[in-house]
Amino acid sequence: xxxxxxxxxxxxxxxxxxxxxxxxxxxxxxxxxxxxxxxxxxxxxxxxxxxxxxxxxxxxxxxxxxxxxxxxxxxxxxxxxxxxxxxxxxxxxxxxxxxxxxxxxxxxxxxxxxxxxxxxxxxxxxxxxxxxxxxxxxxxxxxxxxxxxxxxxxxxxxxxxxxxxxxxxxxxxxxxxxxxxxxxxxxxxxxxxxxxxxxxxxxxxxxxxxxxxxxxxxxxxxxxxxxxxxxxxxxxxxxxxxxxxxxxxxxxx
Amino acid sequence: xxxxxxxxxxxxxxxxxxxxxxxxxxxxxxxxxxxxxxxxxxxxxxxxxxxxxxxxxxxxxxxxxxxxxxxxxxxxxxxxxxxxxxxxxxxxxxxxxxxxxxxxxxxxxxxxxxxxxxxxxxxxxxxxxxxxxxxxxxxxxxxxxxxxxxxxxxxxxxxxxxxxxxxxxxxxxxxxxxxxxxxxxxxxxxxxxxxxxxxxxxxxxxxxxxxxxxxxxxxxxxxxxxxxxxxxxxxxxxxxxxxxxxxxxxxxxxxxxxxxxxxxxxxxxxxxxxxxxxxxxxxx
Amino acid sequence: xxxxxxxxxxxxxxxxxxxxxxxxxxxxxxxxxxxxxxxxxxxxxxxxxxxxxxxxxxxxxxxxxxxxxxxxxxxxxxxxxxxxxxxxxxxxxxxxxxxxxxxxxxxxxxxxxxxxxxxxxxxxxxxxxxxxxxxxxxxxxxxxxxxxxxxxxxxxxxxxxxxxxxxxxxxxxxxxxxxxxxxxxxxxxxxxxxxxxxxxxxxxxxxxxxxxxxxxxxxxxxxxxxxxxxxxxxxxxxxxxxxxxxxxxxxxxxxxxxxxxxxxxxxxxxxxxxxxxxxxxxxxxxxxxxxxxxxxxxxxxxxxxxxxxxxxxxxxxxxxx
Numbered sequence: 013x014x015x016x017x018x019x020x021x022x023x024x025x026x027x028x029x030x031x032x033x034x035x036x037x038x039x040x041x042x043x044x045x046x047x048x049x050x051x052x053x054x055x056x057x058x059x060x061x062x063x064x065x066x067x068x069x070x071x072x073x074x075x076x077x078x079x080x081x082x083x084x085x086x087x088x089x090x091x092x093x094x095x096x097x098x099x100x101x102x103x104x105x106x107x108x109x110x111x112x113x114x115x116x117x118x119x120x121x122x123x124x125x126x127x128x129x130x131x132x133x134x135x136x137x138x139x140x141x142x143x144x145x146x147x148x149x150x151x152x153x154x155x156x157x158x159x160x161x162x163x164x165x166x167x168x169x170x171x172x173x174x175x176x177x178x179x180x181x182x183x184x185x186x187x188x189x190x191x192x193x194x195x196x197x198x199x200x201x202x203x204x205x206x207x208x209x210x211x212x213x214x215x216x217x218x219x220x221x222x223x224x225x226x227x228x229x230x231x232x233x234x235x236x237x238x239x240x241x242x243x244x245x246x247x248x249x250x251x252x253x254x255x256x257x258x259x260x261x262x263x264x265x
Numbered sequence: 266x267x268x269x270x271x272x273x274x275x276x277x278x279x280x281x282x283x284x285x286x287x288x289x290x291x292x293x294x295x296x297x298x299x300x301x302x303x304x305x306x307x308x309x310x311x312x313x314x315x316x317x318x319x320x321x322x323x324x325x326x327x328x329x330x331x332x333x334x335x336x337x338x339x340x341x342x343x344x345x346x347x348x349x350x351x352x353x354x355x356x357x358x359x360x361x362x363x364x365x366x367x368x369x370x371x372x373x374x375x376x377x378x379x380x381x382x383x384x385x386x387x388x389x390x391x392x393x394x395x396x397x398x399x400x401x402x403x404x405x406x407x408x409x410x411x412x413x414x415x416x417x418x419x420x421x422x423x424x425x426x427x428x429x430x431x432x433x434x435x436x437x438x439x440x441x442x443x444x445x446x447x448x449x450x451x452x453x454x455x456x457x458x459x460x461x462x463x464x465x466x467x468x469x470x471x472x473x474x475x476x477x478x479x480x481x482x483x484x485x486x487x488x489x490x491x492x493x494x495x496x497x498x499x500x501x502x503x504x505x506x507x508x509x510x511x512x513x514x515x516x517x518x519x520x521x522x523x524x525x526x527x528x529x530x531x532x533x534x535x536x537x538x539x540x541x542x543x544x545x546x547x548x549x
Numbered sequence: 550x551x552x553x554x555x556x557x558x559x560x561x562x563x564x565x566x567x568x569x570x571x572x573x574x575x576x577x578x579x580x581x582x583x584x585x586x587x588x589x590x591x592x593x594x595x596x597x598x599x600x601x602x603x604x605x606x607x608x609x610x611x612x613x614x615x616x617x618x619x620x621x622x623x624x625x626x627x628x629x630x631x632x633x634x635x636x637x638x639x640x641x642x643x644x645x646x647x648x649x650x651x652x653x654x655x656x657x658x659x660x661x662x663x664x665x666x667x668x669x670x671x672x673x674x675x676x677x678x679x680x681x682x683x684x685x686x687x688x689x690x691x692x693x694x695x696x697x698x699x700x701x702x703x704x705x706x707x708x709x710x711x712x713x714x715x716x717x718x719x720x721x722x723x724x725x726x727x728x729x730x731x732x733x734x735x736x737x738x739x740x741x742x743x744x745x746x747x748x749x750x751x752x753x754x755x756x757x758x759x760x761x762x763x764x765x766x767x768x769x770x771x772x773x774x775x776x777x778x779x780x781x782x783x784x785x786x787x788x789x790x791x792x793x794x795x796x797x798x799x800x801x802x803x804x805x806x807x808x809x810x811x812x813x814x815x816x817x818x819x820x821x822x823x824x825x826x827x828x829x830x831x832x833x834x835x836x837x838x839x840x841x842x843x844x845x846x847x848x849x850x851x852x853x854x855x856x857x858x859x860x861x862x863x864x865x866x867x868x869x870x
Contacts, residue, residue: 477836538656
């Protein structure tokens with residue numbers, strides 16, 4: 013059964029159709045990627061799915077329920093958690109207090125919530141930094157904090173908006189197993205990502221958004237070979253040129 | 266009725282000038298200057314003082330007053346409000362609140378709560394205009410207000426300083442990269458806002474009174490105008506000012522004086538609550 | 550962190566409660582006024598300090614409590630204690646209504662500050678004009694000492710009552726700060742979008758905060774009315790109380806358990822000293838304490854960004870145990 017189903021979502025900003033009839037599904041236990049060139053509308057689509065923006069058209073179903081009109085906090089309570097591309101820490105609070113806000117969603121009592129928060133912090137590698145101010149964290153630390161807060165709400169579906177952006181290669185390498193482990197303990201994930209190494213490595217299915225429209229979807233290797241996808245990234249005619257180069261290279265070998 | 270409308274327009278011009286200073290500061294510094302009313306009170310006391318001490322006619326005081334308040338505003342923003350706020354909007358609000366408390370109560374301590382006027386009867390001069398009798402000082406005020414607004418417009422659109430102000434208002438970081446010092450531009454803008462108040466004070470004095478709380482009434486009117494006309498919009502402040510002047514004049518005619526005071530607060534609340542979120546809902 | 554603030558606070562209040570055995574009536578009067586302001590400031594702190602919604606119009610709640618207590622007794626012969634309870638409840642209701650109107654209209658920051666100020670001013674003008682509230686002449690509560698009338702023959706008992714109330718709110722604040730509601734208040738203050746994403750119903754949190762805040766500040770208004778047995782519109786709904794509670798919190802440390810109490814006691818003390826000092830030079834001068842308050846606000850924000858409590862905390866951290 014699909015956990016999340018977005019049906020032909022659209023969002024108009026004045027004259028600009030930022031998302032244009034985009035649909036996608038996340039199956040239970042899936043780790044789905046959402047890729048596309050800059051300005052394709054990925055973050056807008058995330059905002060529609062998580063309820064931060066109201067769609068101009070289309071519907072969102074979560075756990076078989078129509079949540080199109082539900083505010084973000086209700087969706088979070090149902091089990092949908094998101095991170096922000098531009099990190100949004102509670103800057104004046106410690107790492108522990110930040111994660112605690114998420115943990116309180118399912119655990120009204122302080123002791124239990126603190127226990128959950130500390131467990132999540134350890135899981136994402138923030139264990140030693142629990143008492144630091146969130147504003148004092150490095151970029152990588154803040155990305156982990158975003159992840160930890162979302163996880164602390166004990167979601168069924170995790171929406172990750174570029175959690176790897178701005179990290180150096182070794183930091184990326186460190187966090188990939190963390191994401192895989194989260195999926196392996198039963199949390200479904202939909203991730204926007206530009207770091208293709210991670211997408212190829214992690215995702216079992218990828219959707220490609222370009223100019224607000226879904227132009228392709230399928231397993232990562234298939235999708236990255238799709239001429240339409242290559243053209244969306246590299247411009248008109250690029251696919252043909254690459255294919256020609258590939259054929260030449262093959263002939264020489 | 267026509268006379269009430271005309272009188273409202275004339276009064277509205279002074280409101281517009283007060284609102285102009287407020288909206289300019291908001292548009293560039295993105296702060297609500299809570300001390301605006303107190304600074305207007307201060308300007309009115311200064312104009313009154315110049316008249317009482319040296320017999321200086323308020324209309325002749327316009328230029329020196331504007332220059333003086335420009336300098337005062339520059340100094341306040343550059344060396345008090347700016348540094349004390351540490352770049353945080355909430356702090357700026359509190360700092361300007363603090364300033365307004367200091368100014369208002371210092372005036373109260375010095376001059377007590379007595380109400381003063383110029384005492385000259387020129388305040389009652391009237392001009393016959395067709396079927397209407399219009400107050401001469403208000404007519405002068407109307408003309409000078411429009412002139413001052415036009416002058417401000419010219420400064421903003423034509424001079425280098427004006428361009429720097431608009432650049433900082435639009436994109437602070439970008440302006441900074443072009444070698445503009447935003448602290449200087451902020452201070453100049455705040456100074457211009459205060460100069461508007463000084464001009465307004467000189468124009469209001471002949472027909473109005475002065476006491477340590479006189480600015481409060483004006484500032485709420487000015488806030489209403491600025492919210493109505495769009496925060497940061499100069500034409501909005503002008504049109505809004507004239508509009509509120511007319512509404513108040515008609516309201517006074519129909520409802521009487523005591524409820525008029527209440528009316529302005531109620532209108533203010535309604536404007537804030539009912540205003541479509543477009544203008545300030547995004548990130549206030 | 551909250552528990553560490555709690556004990557010094559309770560100790561301070563206990564010390565104040567002992568003052569009637571040693572201090573003069575002047576000192577007791579000062580302490581009474583200061584504690585009433587402290588209580589009102591504790592109310593402001595819940596909304597302004599913890600939830601980060603700066604109100605410039607807490608006089609609305611203070612006045613509501615004061616007038617409710619007075620009018621219920623004078624016009625309807627209601628018992629003073631019941632009047633106190635009604636005043637507190639009314640404070641909560643008015644808070645909820647103002648909150649529902651302004652938070653639904655998505656007012657925040659400067660706009661919220663301005664609209665709260667306008668609400669307080671509307672109430673002041675109405676109370677000053679209506680016969681029901683005694684108009685400009687104000688209201689006098691009949692002097693009839695007796696525990697059942699919430700009037701006591703000695704200042705000491707009233708001081709104990711007020712100090713007890715402040716202590717109760719101190720405990721309440723510490724309890725809130727430690728728990729889920731407190732965490733959500735602070736989350737709303739720091740970043741509304743992030744809070745929303747973590748399942749926090751931002752509007753509901755703000756409404757609970759302003760209702761609670763209104764109730765506490767209204768309690769201060771009720772006690773003020775019972776202490777002085779007189780009020781008019783410019784006392785009950787005057788900007789002085791809005792300003793004093795705000796500055797007390799900001800100087801003492803907004804969003805800390807003990808900040809408002811320390812801030813109010815210090816501020817009130819400074820104000821009295823200023824009045825006395827200047828009074829000896831120039832006779833009684835109106836507004837001089839407020840000049841000092843305003844200046845302190847500017848200086849405090851410039852040099853003590855997190856209030857006295859924040860400053861103390863930084864000092865403690867500098868000398869690790």
